[in-house]
Amino acid sequence: MSGLDARIVVHRPGFALDLALTAAPGEVVALLGPNGAGKSTALRALAGLVPSGGHLCVDGADLSALPADRRGIGMVFQDYLLFPHLSALDNVAFGLRCRGARKAAARREATGWLDRMGLAAHAASRPRALSGGQAQRVALARALAVRPGLLLLDEPLSALDAHTRLEVRAALRRHLDGFAGAAVLVTHDPLDAMVLADRLVVLEAGRVVQEGAPAEVARRPRTGYVARLVGLNLFRGRVEVREHGPVAVVQDGPSIDIATSLRGEVFLSFSPASVALYRTRPDGSPRNLWRATVGGVEPQGDRVRVRLDAPGRTVAADVTPAAVADLGLVTGSEVWTSVKATEIQVYPA
Numbered sequence: 001m002s003g004l005d006a007r008i009v010v011h012r013p014g015f016a017l018d019l020a021l022t023a024a025p026g027e028v029v030a031l032l033g034p035n036g037a038g039k040s041t042a043l044r045a046l047a048g049l050v051p052s053g054g055h056l057c058v059d060g061a062d063l064s065a066l067p068a069d070r071r072g073i074g075m076v077f078q079d080y081l082l083f084p085h086l087s088a089l090d091n092v093a094f095g096l097r098c099r100g101a102r103k104a105a106a107r108r109e110a111t112g113w114l115d116r117m118g119l120a121a122h123a124a125s126r127p128r129a130l131s132g133g134q135a136q137r138v139a140l141a142r143a144l145a146v147r148p149g150l151l152l153l154d155e156p157l158s159a160l161d162a163h164t165r166l167e168v169r170a171a172l173r174r175h176l177d178g179f180a181g182a183a184v185l186v187t188h189d190p191l192d193a194m195v196l197a198d199r200l201v202v203l204e205a206g207r208v209v210q211e212g213a214p215a216e217v218a219r220r221p222r223t224g225y226v227a228r229l230v231g232l233n234l235f236r237g238r239v240e241v242r243e244h245g246p247v248a249v250v251q252d253g254p255s256i257d258i259a260t261s262l263r264g265e266v267f268l269s270f271s272p273a274s275v276a277l278y279r280t281r282p283d284g285s286p287r288n289l290w291r292a293t294v295g296g297v298e299p300q301g302d303r304v305r306v307r308l309d310a311p312g313r314t315v316a317a318d319v320t321p322a323a324v325a326d327l328g329l330v331t332g333s334e335v336w337t338s339v340k341a342t343e344i345q346v347y348p349a
């Protein structure tokens with residue numbers, strides 16, 4: 001099989017990782033997960049820097065038994081630094097030389113890579129004279145220049161400031177688009193994952209909890225962690241059909257009116273923007289109306305994220321700053337809250 005075909009098994013006291021991972025040639029897979037989920041361990045195991053069970057095949061070749069330096073895997077790791085005594089050009093040429101290229105040919109090829117990275121003017125610079133974003137692009141050029149079958153990227157953007165991050169993210173997207181091998185990216189940042197990856201694999205406590213195209217994962221989260229990551233409210237319940245229509249009976253919480261033809265166990269998700277807040281009980285009888293206590297108020301861009309606590313039900317609502325003033329929202333205040341059944345996405349659990 002071409003591309004990546006791996007199973008990574010690592011046991012440590014109090015931690016077990018068991019991950020089957022594939023990536024087709026040209027595919028970028030992002031590993032996402034909370035702290036301690038095992039993302040870096042998985043990447044380091046692929047690189048041969050952490051011993052692991054399982055297997056590792058790249059383009060049909062079994063690399064499992066090879067040491068890190070003989071796996072021929074491209075790495076852009078935060079702490080896998082550039083050689084400080086070599087120029088940017090020689091850093092990129094180094095890998096090519098190791099693969100047997102002659103000096104002139106290696107430097108020519110490296111010059112081409114630095115050009116493509118927009119770093120032609122910095123070819124002679126030593127790493128310490130480069131900015132973080134420039135150094136990261138040199139590291140990427142060094143990794144790509146040898147055209148590896150597998151490229152590993154560990155938090156490639158996390159050390160960069162917001163502005164540089166935007167630029168390097170766009171550059172990285174372009175270069176990954178043109179990369180023929182399989183790529184595995186570890187990141188904390190959902191935006192990086194959404195922009196850079198063709199497929200997301202979400203790890204929690206060493207296991208895959210959700211996997212799919214970024215848009216699919218963003219639309220249909222299946223764990224609390226993924227829901228927080230993509231900014232949705234999430235519940236799990238069992239559909240029961242009552243007189244007035246279907247409801248989801250949520251464990252330890254009140255039932256929620258939904259519009260669905262599904263039966264059995266389901267997930268319910270809805271956007272914080274679809275949660276309506278009222279100071280007094282609204283007229284009529286809106287469905288899914290409940291009283292909640294404001295648990296926290298936090299600005300987020302041009303909106304304000306409000307945490308609403310009620311027995312068995314904590315949800316996030318997004319409102320405008322004007323609404324915060326109108327409704328007198330401060331921690332501890334009481335509000336009426338509702339969500340329209342038609343705003344709630346329902347999908348099989």
Ligand SMILES: Nc1ncnc2c1ncn2[C@@H]1O[C@H](COP(=O)(O)OP(=O)(O)OP(=O)(O)O)[C@@H](O)[C@H]1O
Nearest residue numbers: 012014015033034035036037038039040041042188
């Ligand atoms: N060198 C190590 N020796 C022993 N245990 C380790 C080592 N590195 C990580 N661990 C442990 O292994 C588990 C997985 O850690 P890992 O760093 O792979 O998670 P992660 O998902 O990359 O987390 P983070 O997002 O914080 O980097 C954790 O329980 C961690 O404490």
